Amino acid sequence: MQTIYPPYTNNLNSLVRTSPHKFTGTGSPARLSVHCISRSDSVQFPNGIGYSRADWQTTCAILSSKVVSLDQPTDKSSEENLNLIPIDAATSRNGSPAFPPQKALSITDLSPAPMHGSKLKVAYQGVTGAYSEAAAGKAYPNCDTLPCDQFEVAFQAVELWIADRAVVPFENSLGGSIHRNYDLILRHRLHIVGEVQLRVHHCLLALPGVRKECITRVISHPQALAQCEHTLTKLGLQATREAVDDTAGAAEYIAVNNLRDTAAIASARAAELYGMQILADGIQDDSSNVTRFVTLAREPIIPRTDRPFKTSIVFAQDKGTSVLFKVLSAFAFRNINLTKIESRPHRNRPIRLVDDANVGTAKHFEYMFYVDFEASMAEVRAQNALAEVQEYTSFLRVLGSYPMDMTPWCSSRDD
Ligand SMILES: O=C(O)C(=O)C[C@]1(C(=O)O)C=C[C@@H](O)C=C1
Numbered sequence: 001m002q003t004i005y006p007p008y009t010n011n012l013n014s015l016v017r018t019s020p021h022k023f024t025g026t027g028s029p030a031r032l033s034v035h036c037i038s039r040s041d042s043v044q045f046p047n048g049i050g051y052s053r054a055d056w057q058t059t060c061a062i063l064s065s066k067v068v069s070l071d072q073p074t075d076k077s078s079e080e081n082l083n084l085i086p087i088d089a090a091t092s093r094n095g096s097p098a099f100p101p102q103k104a105l106s107i108t109d110l111s112p113a114p115m116h117g118s119k120l121k122v123a124y125q126g127v128t129g130a131y132s133e134a135a136a137g138k139a140y141p142n143c144d145t146l147p148c149d150q151f152e153v154a155f156q157a158v159e160l161w162i163a164d165r166a167v168v169p170f171e172n173s174l175g176g177s178i179h180r181n182y183d184l185i186l187r188h189r190l191h192i193v194g195e196v197q198l199r200v201h202h203c204l205l206a207l208p209g210v211r212k213e214c215i216t217r218v219i220s221h222p223q224a225l226a227q228c229e230h231t232l233t234k235l236g237l238q239a240t241r242e243a244v245d246d247t248a249g250a251a252e253y254i255a256v257n258n259l260r261d262t263a264a265i266a267s268a269r270a271a272e273l274y275g276m277q278i279l280a281d282g283i284q285d286d287s288s289n290v291t292r293f294v295t296l297a298r299e300p301i302i303p304r305t306d307r308p309f310k311t312s313i314v315f316a317q318d319k320g321t322s323v324l325f326k327v328l329s330a331f332a333f334r335n336i337n338l339t340k341i342e343s344r345p346h347r348n349r350p351i352r353l354v355d356d357a358n359v360g361t362a363k364h365f366e367y368m369f370y371v372d373f374e375a376s377m378a379e380v381r382a383q384n385a386l387a388e389v390q391e392y393t394s395f396l397r398v399l400g401s402y403p404m405d406m407t408p409w410c411s412s413r414d415d
Pocket of ligand 1 (some may be wrong): 129133
């Protein structure tokens, strides 16, 4: 049984610490590609800073995980259970505080600040004008953004300290899940530290002067093509669809190559940036087209209970009957709302053979199940639910416990 917990439990043995690699290169390329990142040339092994930061965070996490259990009443005071310093120990003889009062830490304080002393650097997949860039701006206003040519590169940029965070799309209300990122998060030691929901407003873009009738090809990110499928048909375009890496990249490609027979699905901002005209505005099949992005960091944030939190986990079910039902019941019995379930092939063990001498051999596909639920890992009910889930699973990892995006939807058109 393999269980990987970030430091949300009070079991010290199960703590996982990310490696304190530090990027020492100067400056960053305009757009990161896989060729730019190589563990051996760009990483220098540490000077100890990473260790002390991780230690501090781990300590905070353990303290915050010692919440009072409602299930097991105790005669100790809640302060003792919470490991709080008693008030008299923190005050001097005359009753005034022994230390000057300090500003309370907020959630952003607890998420590690950039180590290079400058603005937070946020990696995303695509070029300037991509929706992912807008999502990065919503998550971290005033950040420096780092365009990457692939999702994998954005993940690696954070792992190798080239960026402080990555913002990657996970699901869209029309197009569904971005499977690539579900697979990548399992392969990388990053933590989900936040989520951002962005209303995606698509436009059909062409070079100035080009009419709709001249378009024989529409190019865009596969998600954008899927989100506009019906509208493209309704527009009466006699055009083939072609998938490219990102929406803004599609607009840039048309502009750079002066393609007068090709249109792109991208944002109004991409039209402005690459000198394109808008042939049709708001071509997504549903006006409330929303993409949910997650923000990734090397360290987890400390889960809290004073605002709505979501937790994302991934597990592989153990042998037995009704395992999935039992796992889901662990949440249902504790009134924990699930917001998403996704399954992906179990890449290390994709097929399980079950022999039955009488009828032959059944071939079951094995899956990794990703579940998002509305509770913080600082809540006892969430800790208990996971303890129960652990009994039915051969692998369990907490991907992150993070504040839910409760802001009104911000449209990519407004940016
Ligand atoms: O191509 C972009 O602009 C992206 O940011 C990628 C992406 C995605 O992968 O889903 C992001 C938001 C939209 O749903 C369409 C495309």
